[in-house]
Amino acid sequence: MTTTAHPGIDERALLELRGEVRDFIADQLSRGTFTPRPDAWLTAWSADFSRAMAERGWVGMTLPPEYGGAGRSFLERFVVTEEVLVAGAPVAAHWVSDRQAGPSLLRFGSEELKRELLPRIAAGRCFFAIGMSEPDAGSDLASVRTKATACDDGWVLSGTKVWTTGAHRADHMIVLARTSGRHGDRHQGLSQFIVALDALGIRVSPIVSMNGDHHFNEVLLDDVHVPSGRLLGTEGEGWRQVTSELAFERSGPERFLSVALLVSHLLAAVRRGALSPTAELGRLVARLQALHHMSFAVARTLDAGSPADVPAAMVKTLGTTTEGDLVELAALLTACSTRHDDDLDAALRIATAQLPGFTLRGGTNEILRGIITKGLQP
Amino acid sequence: MIRSTSASWGAEAVEPDLRDLITAVTAAHSGGGDQDAVLWATLRELGLSDLTGSQARGGSGASWWEAAELIAALARSASELPVGDSDLVAGWILDTLSTDVVPALRVCWWDDDSARRPDLHPLVERVTVLREDTSGPVVADVAVDEVRARLGSGGWDSSVEWQPLSAEVAELAVVRAALVRAVQVVGAMEAATEIVVEHAATREQFGRPLLRFQAVQALVADLAAETALARAATAAAVAVAVRAGDDLEVLQPAVAVARSCTGHGAAVVARSAHQVVGAIGTTQEHALHRHTGAMLRWRSQAGDTHSADQQVLALALAGASFSDLDLDQPLKPDPSNRRKS
Numbered sequence: 001m002t003t004t005a006h007p008g009i010d011e012r013a014l015l016e017l018r019g020e021v022r023d024f025i026a027d028q029l030s031r032g033t034f035t036p037r038p039d040a041w042l043t044a045w046s047a048d049f050s051r052a053m054a055e056r057g058w059v060g061m062t063l064p065p066e067y068g069g070a071g072r073s074f075l076e077r078f079v080v081t082e083e084v085l086v087a088g089a090p091v092a093a094h095w096v097s098d099r100q101a102g103p104s105l106l107r108f109g110s111e112e113l114k115r116e117l118l119p120r121i122a123a124g125r126c127f128f129a130i131g132m133s134e135p136d137a138g139s140d141l142a143s144v145r146t147k148a149t150a151c152d153d154g155w156v157l158s159g160t161k162v163w164t165t166g167a168h169r170a171d172h173m174i175v176l177a178r179t180s181g182r183h184g185d186r187h188q189g190l191s192q193f194i195v196a197l198d199a200l201g202i203r204v205s206p207i208v209s210m211n212g213d214h215h216f217n218e219v220l221l222d223d224v225h226v227p228s229g230r231l232l233g234t235e236g237e238g239w240r241q242v243t244s245e246l247a248f249e250r251s252g253p254e255r256f257l258s259v260a261l262l263v264s265h266l267l268a269a270v271r272r273g274a275l276s277p278t279a280e281l282g283r284l285v286a287r288l289q290a291l292h293h294m295s296f297a298v299a300r301t302l303d304a305g306s307p308a309d310v311p312a313a314m315v316k317t318l319g320t321t322t323e324g325d326l327v328e329l330a331a332l333l334t335a336c337s338t339r340h341d342d343d344l345d346a347a348l349r350i351a352t353a354q355l356p357g358f359t360l361r362g363g364t365n366e367i368l369r370g371i372i373t374k375g376l377q378p
Numbered sequence: 379m380i381r382s383t384s385a386s387w388g389a390e391a392v393e394p395d396l397r398d399l400i401t402a403v404t405a406a407h408s409g410g411g412d413q414d415a416v417l418w419a420t421l422r423e424l425g426l427s428d429l430t431g432s433q434a435r436g437g438s439g440a441s442w443w444e445a446a447e448l449i450a451a452l453a454r455s456a457s458e459l460p461v462g463d464s465d466l467v468a469g470w471i472l473d474t475l476s477t478d479v480v481p482a483l484r485v486c487w488w489d490d491d492s493a494r495r496p497d498l499h500p501l502v503e504r505v506t507v508l509r510e511d512t513s514g515p516v517v518a519d520v521a522v523d524e525v526r527a528r529l530g531s532g533g534w535d536s537s538v539e540w541q542p543l544s545a546e547v548a549e550l551a552v553v554r555a556a557l558v559r560a561v562q563v564v565g566a567m568e569a570a571t572e573i574v575v576e577h578a579a580t581r582e583q584f585g586r587p588l589l590r591f592q593a594v595q596a597l598v599a600d601l602a603a604e605t606a607l608a609r610a611a612t613a614a615a616v617a618v619a620v621r622a623g624d625d626l627e628v629l630q631p632a633v634a635v636a637r638s639c640t641g642h643g644a645a646v647v648a649r650s651a652h653q654v655v656g657a658i659g660t661t662q663e664h665a666l667h668r669h670t671g672a673m674l675r676w677r678s679q680a681g682d683t684h685s686a687d688q689q690v691l692a693l694a695l696a697g698a699s700f701s702d703l704d705l706d707q708p709l710k711p712d713p714s715n716r717r718k719s
Contacts, residue, residue, distance in 0.1 A: 293614040293701070
């Protein structure tokens with residue numbers, strides 16, 4: 001392997017990093033700190049695991065060293081992310097602060113805000129939730145009603161946010177709110193705020209998932225006072241700030257590796273003769289490998305500072321659909337198997353409950369298809 | 379338009395001048411059929427006919443990147459001229475032997491019990507024939523008429539000189555031929571996607587362009603995404619061929635992945651493309667069928683999609699490495715359950 005397929009990328013260094021993450025995972029596994037499970041990036045919260053990763057410099061790793069980060073590239077983050085995802089490791093605690101809050105703060109935050117929060121994010125000691133959706137604004141994010149009214153020393157926020165993953169455990173929430181204009185002004189007059197979740201006037205109540213799990217919340221903001229320094233970026237630029245970061249959210253490996261653990265389970269079951277080998281499993285392994293290449297290519301594009309909205313949306317529609325296909329195959333095969341496997345059954349139960357969310361969260365596939373066709377037009 | 383938004387082909391590895399030349403030449407003689415003769419003569423004249431070949435057969439010593447660029451461009455132009463087989467399969471086999479090779483348009487043919495008849499484009503001059511002898515694989519580079527005679531009579535003329543071939547070269551040739559087809563399928567998928575987008579953006583029905591209908595958007599987005607995915611898988615396999623083209627263990631998994639993705643993707647693209655373009659796209663006069671027809675033919679040559687799926691599974695079960703991402707994870711902290719690092 002002397003020649004590199006991608007000029008300018010040190011593939012050897014990426015492989016070494018991958019090896020380090022694998023060793024770390026194997027070590028954690030052998031010490032029993034976690035049980036691999038599907039969709040762990042959304043459903044398995046472990047502050048201890050997040051801190052252990054932070055100690056290795058793998059949380060907020062793209063942040064510059066002066067803010068406590070490791071100054072690593074987005075490609076290096078991609079490698080770490082893939083490895084924790086395929087392992088089904090409990091990374092939900094730092095997922096949002098690592099993927100969205102850190103990069104957003106770095107790009108739009110004031111110096112003061114960056115100095116205060118970024119080192120704590122990178123240390124795995126400050127976790128975030130995102131407050132974008134609202135009861136009356138599902139996919140139509142721009143129609144938010146949450147209002148921020150200026151007061152003497154800051155802002156007063158009131159409104160309701162829904163689907164805020166982990167708000168019952170996180171320290172802060174990034175809230176998209178209307179600072180000027182009226183409901184219906186769409187993309188104008190929106191701003192982003194960093195709101196402490198223990199602030200007065202905040203009430204977090206669970207939105208219980210159909211299997212009884214609690215990951216989502218409704219967050220009521222009842223005249224919550226937010227200091228002026230907690231405005232993220234520029235007043236009125238909230239929509240542009242949110243959308244400029246969406247490609248990172250959409251194209252990441254969590255869009256095709258959420259249930260990758262099922263591949264390991266199915267291969268193991270075929271090997272011990274509990275399931276018959278079916279070509280469909282080969283098709284899905286091939287697709288996941290192709291998605292890995294495609295997602296990496298998007299990460300490269302983004303790392304170089306170029307736009308990648310269309311391929312990012314493609315990764316997400318293809319990836320989440322493939323995840324659904326994988327759950328379906330596992331369900332079909334285990335139903336006709338005569339040999340029970342408790343671990344596979346447990347993984348499949350979680351995956352089945354999480355399945356409808358794959359093609360919804362982070363932009364529904366219907367919205368994404370619109371973005372793709374718009375981007376393709378001559 | 380599509381090309382600029384798809385995953386990298388490794389195009390940065392190809393000199394822009396060469397890329398422009400390839401685009402210009404293939405576009406000038408698109409449409410296949412009688413254009414192929416002019417195209418082949420031009421490719422030869424410009425030194426593009428045997429891009430990866432040794433100097434002995436008039437080659438240019440280029441890599442899989444350049445060759446893939448040309449093969450995909452030919453496919454996009456709906457040309458079935460087998461330049462990829464000639465250079466990267468038949469020519470490559472002959473380069474591994476220490477014999478003189480005349481420059482020619484060649485295809486490779488496996489003459490075994492299960493073999494299909496060779497696909498003989500009218501311009502093919504020579505055929506590199508592989509067959510299994512009692513001693514192992516043997517090869518002969520014969521004029522195309524000898525093959526026609528063989529197909530008619532059932533036997534080879536005694537004048538044909540068979541040379542022993544290493545089993546590894548014979549196996550690699552199969553994988554290389556499979557990769558050439560994947561590149562061709564991607565080219566055809568891209569051409570079809572371009573036609574679909576152009577049609578849907580301009581054709582008006584019920585007072586607005588087709589692309590304004592969400593149901594049509596869904597078809598177009600999905601076929602464009604399948605095309606991008608097929609390209610990503612195939613580009614990754616080409617990258618492997620560039621750095622380890624002679625290493626069967628490394629190349630085979632990557633090519634099997636590419637064949638699975640291109641094969642299934644072609645079905646989606648062919649069906650959805652015809653659905654969007656409508657009845658007009660099913661006529662001989664319309665360009666679409668040249669691409670959809672070609673992609674469905676190519677995906678079933680030098681291997682097939684179902685076998686690719688089975689091969690991917692067999693390789694996964696055997697613990698093969700497909701890329702730097704390993705989907706076969708330890709589920710328990712049992713040391714015996716740990717795979718290779």
